[in-house]
Amino acid sequence: MSLxxxxxxxxxxxxxxxxxxxxxxxGATSAADVAATLLRRIxxxxxxxxxxxxxxxxxxxxxxxxxxxxxxxxxxxxxGPLHGIPVLVKDNIDTADGMHTTAGSRAxxxxxxxxxxxxVSALRAAGAVILGxxxxxxxANFRSIYSSSGWSAVGGLGVNPHALDRSAGGSSSGSAAAxxxxxxxxxxxxxxxxxxxxxxxxxxxxxxxxxxxxxxxxGIVPISHSQDTAGPIARTVADAALLLGVLAGTASDDxxxxxxxxxxxxDYTGFCRRDGLRGARIGLPRKxxxxxxxxxxALAEQAVRLLAAEGATIVDPADLPVVSDLSSSTCEGTVLxxxxxxxxxxxxxxxxxGAPRSLADLIAFNEANADTELQYFGQERFEDAMNTxxxxxxxxxxxxxxxxxxxxxxxxxxxxxxHDLDALVMPAYPPAWKIDLANGDHLSGGCSQPAALAGxxxxxxxxxxxxxxxxxxxxxxxxxxxxxxxRLAYAFEQALDLSLRPGYRPPxxx
Numbered sequence: 001m002s003l004x005x006x007x008x009x010x011x012x013x014x015x016x017x018x019x020x021x022x023x024x025x026x027g028a029t030s031a032a033d034v035a036a037t038l039l040r041r042i043x044x045x046x047x048x049x050x051x052x053x054x055x056x057x058x059x060x061x062x063x064x065x066x067x068x069x070x071x072x073x074x075x076x077x078x079x080g081p082l083h084g085i086p087v088l089v090k091d092n093i094d095t096a097d098g099m100h101t102t103a104g105s106r107a108x109x110x111x112x113x114x115x116x117x118x119x120v121s122a123l124r125a126a127g128a129v130i131l132g133x134x135x136x137x138x139x140a141n142f143r144s145i146y147s148s149s150g151w152s153a154v155g156g157l158g159v160n161p162h163a164l165d166r167s168a169g170g171s172s173s174g175s176a177a178a179x180x181x182x183x184x185x186x187x188x189x190x191x192x193x194x195x196x197x198x199x200x201x202x203x204x205x206x207x208x209x210x211x212x213x214x215x216x217x218x219g220i221v222p223i224s225h226s227q228d229t230a231g232p233i234a235r236t237v238a239d240a241a242l243l244l245g246v247l248a249g250t251a252s253d254d255x256x257x258x259x260x261x262x263x264x265x266x267d268y269t270g271f272c273r274r275d276g277l278r279g280a281r282i283g284l285p286r287k288x289x290x291x292x293x294x295x296x297x298a299l300a301e302q303a304v305r306l307l308a309a310e311g312a313t314i315v316d317p318a319d320l321p322v323v324s325d326l327s328s329s330t331c332e333g334t335v336l337x338x339x340x341x342x343x344x345x346x347x348x349x350x351x352x353x354g355a356p357r358s359l360a361d362l363i364a365f366n367e368a369n370a371d372t373e374l375q376y377f378g379q380e381r382f383e384d385a386m387n388t389x390x391x392x393x394x395x396x397x398x399x400x401x402x403x404x405x406x407x408x409x410x411x412x413x414x415x416x417x418x419h420d421l422d423a424l425v426m427p428a429y430p431p432a433w434k435i436d437l438a439n440g441d442h443l444s445g446g447c448s449q450p451a452a453l454a455g456x457x458x459x460x461x462x463x464x465x466x467x468x469x470x471x472x473x474x475x476x477x478x479x480x481x482x483x484x485x486x487r488l489a490y491a492f493e494q495a496l497d498l499s500l501r502p503g504y505r506p507p508x509x510x
Contacts, residue, residue: 005049005504009041013182017085017239020185024073024084031073031084035066035129038086042132042183050164050504054177056091056155058132060098066129082246083127088187090175091133091155092140093117093230094219103221104138104152106372107365111355117219118251119188119230126246131184135174140195142171142223142340143366144377146440149173149198153373159435160203161502162469166432167441169199175233176203180502186243187233192223192336194429194448196231197460197474201428204462204470204500206240206489207233209448211479212455213256214264215247219350222343224336225256226400227452237461237490241268244482256455263480271483276491278311283318283421288327292445293430299464299471300427303492307425310495312488315419320411320450329406332453334399337381338388359386376437407454413478422484428460428472447474459485461493462500470500 004010012034015023023029039058046052059065069084089095092103094113102108116124123130135155141147149170150158158173160166161181168177172189176199179187189196191209200207208231215230222228232243248264250257284290284304290297308314320326341359348357356362363382366373388396415424426447433442451458456479463473473492475485 006041006044009037012037016235017185017242020085021081030070031066031129032070035062035086038131038184045181046183052161052177052181053156053158054135054174055132056135057099059130062129062131069127079127081242085128086131086184087123087128088131088134088175088178088184090136090172090189092136092190092221095120099133102154104136104154106153107356107362111351114352118216118249119247122246122249134178134187137170137173140171140223142381143379145380146377148437149441160432161504163505165434165507167435169202171195173199176200176205179205179233179235186239188230189233190220190230192227193452194446197448197458198429198446200233200460201472202432205233205235206237207460208240208244209458210482211457213259213262216249216251216254216257218251218254222347224339225343226335226339237493238269238272241272241486244268268486271486272490273487274491274494276487277307280312280422280488281420282307282312283315283415283419283424285319285415285424285426286317287319288323289426289447295466296427296430296471300473303463303473306495307492310491318415318419318421320415322406322410326406326411326450331399331402334396335403337385338396341385341388342391403453407450411450412454412456416478423488424476426474428474431466431469431471451476457482457485459489461489462498468503468505
């Protein structure tokens, strides 16, 4: 196993959020010491050494914030289990502080958000130390169909800490890579279709993509109000559950958080049960969601045997009846391009002076700065979005209805109901592919589309390693089933007891 590239910070990198909380409580360490150590680790691993480029910017106020939280603890005031815990926030989430929010694009460098995103306010209220902003696939991987995950014009190319010539996935590449490398115990990512569960799987960490509406999206650079959500990335299911409870909330200007039937909890750690697989019924949706990556399948098959050994009943197969229709439909593309034009222009109107105000402005900026912004791939999706006709367009409304029907009633819910299942399980993604800036991502498949179109939750948890590259196992359920998925994923994680640390394998020669 490779030596840690920053030996002086390796001990801090090993501590998850729960362990840090215990050390704070005992007086063994302080938030100020941990923040200083992790900032040094970012300098030694992210900006030099392996040069992961997972952190796009560190917080100039981090040291002062950590010291202030230590003073509060000394005075007997502890805000909660995140008090003093470092967190990285994806750089498409607004912070009204000394940092930028760019979505990786130079077009947003000259303006600042006027307010924190509600989820950032929740983190601050809970006592988290926002250590910095995580790099990402620029515009959350929505600018081009030929993009390379992990690259942004502002942050450069983020890489996978397990193998430095491999993709960290997208679009929350920096959030996942940073947690895997021990630059922070917790990070916040966002997902429209795969952007949390993909990098979590490729980097060997836990990612929770929650039900759309569990976490407010106000102050997040958008793609689609039908599919967008933020979510936690962590090294353990318990840590991810801890962060999820803090992030869950409502916002008066986010209708998805106010919908009837919404079920949320302020603490999801209570669902982390060691016996959580006992009596569970788990289905394997073989058609379309297995079979695209043999090495991932092999590890997932081993995981399924462990699920059964821990007391779960496995239903095999438990296919989504319309999975072929779902994967071949153009409905998602219509929904995303239509909503993006409307949603991005509404977001740009909230920015301070110096911000572009329209999608046309963004396209023009990219054309004027093609040497940096368009050096590897274009902006076909932006251009397609320019030609859409708004949220009243019958073609859009039909596409949205089709997406929801195929993914919900005739898809995930149909499979769960037909077999009386608690969840569906499948390989999350293939092992990380080699980075190819000339041709873009080489992705053979993934688990995310059904839950993305449905707005339903997915939890990805590491299930093994092949050739030094992690693979995740995905637990998928119906709306608001986060407690069930966390219970199953936690029990699996505890039974597997996988010790997974990156090796920073250098690029292969040739």
